[in-house]
Amino acid sequence: MLNERLLKQIEFIKEIDKVKYIQRKTKLFNSDRNENDAEHSWHLALMVLVLAEHSNQPIDVLKVLKMVLIHDIVEIDAGDTFIYDTQKSHSNTDEERLAANRIFGLLPKEQAEEFFAVWEEFEAGETDEAKFARAMDRLAPLLQNTSNNGGTWQEFGVEYAKVYEKKSVIKEGSDTIWNYAEGLINESVEKGILKK
Numbered sequence: 451m452l453n454e455r456l457l458k459q460i461e462f463i464k465e466i467d468k469v470k471y472i473q474r475k476t477k478l479f480n481s482d483r484n485e486n487d488a489e490h491s492w493h494l495a496l497m498v499l500v501l502a503e504h505s506n507q508p509i510d511v512l513k514v515l516k517m518v519l520i521h522d523i524v525e526i527d528a529g530d531t532f533i534y535d536t537q538k539s540h541s542n543t544d545e546e547r548l549a550a551n552r553i554f555g556l557l558p559k560e561q562a563e564e565f566f567a568v569w570e571e572f573e574a575g576e577t578d579e580a581k582f583a584r585a586m587d588r589l590a591p592l593l594q595n596t597s598n599n600g601g602t603w604q605e606f607g608v609e610y611a612k613v614y615e616k617k618s619v620i621k622e623g624s625d626t627i628w629n630y631a632e633g634l635i636n637e638s639v640e641k642g643i644l645k646k
Contacts, residue, residue: 455558462556468526475532475606476590479597487522487530490590494518497586504626507578517572517583520565524549533591533616534608543573575622585623589631592617596634600643610639610646 472487498514522530527549554565572580592613595601603613613635621628638644 458556458558459561462553465526465553465556466523469523472522472525472530474530475602476594477598477601479594481598485594487525491519491522493590494583494586497590498583501586501624501627502582504624505578505582506622506624507581509579509582513568513579514583514586516565516568517579518586520569521572521583521587523553524569526553532602532606534602534606534612546573575619578623582623585620585627588617588619589627592631592634596638596643600638603638603644608644610635610644613638613644 470488473484502511524546528545554562620631639646
């Protein structure tokens with residue numbers, strides 16, 4: 451007889467394959483190809499491993515890895531909302547909460563509860579781990595847009611004030627990385643790839 455717990459876990463693993471099909475607005479470094487959510491999550495996980503030493507506070511790296519790997523799984527149902535969308539709030543938590551309940555609910559009960567709790571912690575952005583995970587989530591597209599001569603900023607007419615506002619979340623997780631990011635934002639204005 452097959453193990454019911456294993457079957458639930460396999461069902462979840464099959465379901466999350468759909469993350470590979472969720473297209474983001476941001477494009478890959480020096481490319482005109484849009485990134486998908488799976489690529490984004492993988493990149494964030496490696497960024498956490500490489501940059502964890504720059505966190506403002508000591509962090510549980512495994513917990514941060516869990517956050518960056520699962521935070522966008524809800525987009526399988528809720529879709530990706532562009533951070534600079536002017537029509538829809540980027541924090542569409544009702545839709546995402548329904549998605550989290552359905553998708554994480556495929557797992558055995560205690561794993562489902564853990565994944566949901568980690569996802570909620572990321573969304574709340576209050577713990578040291580969540581602050582660092584969110585810093586990575588905001589840094590990656592900044593690096594991509596600067597590598598693509600403004601990328602989505604140019605494509606969607608996003609201006610400096612909005613970029614600065616959204617990216618300033620980085621400083622909550624890392625002052626060091628924020629200093630670097632703020633420099634990139636200001637250089638982007640100087641280069642004419644971000645309008646002030």
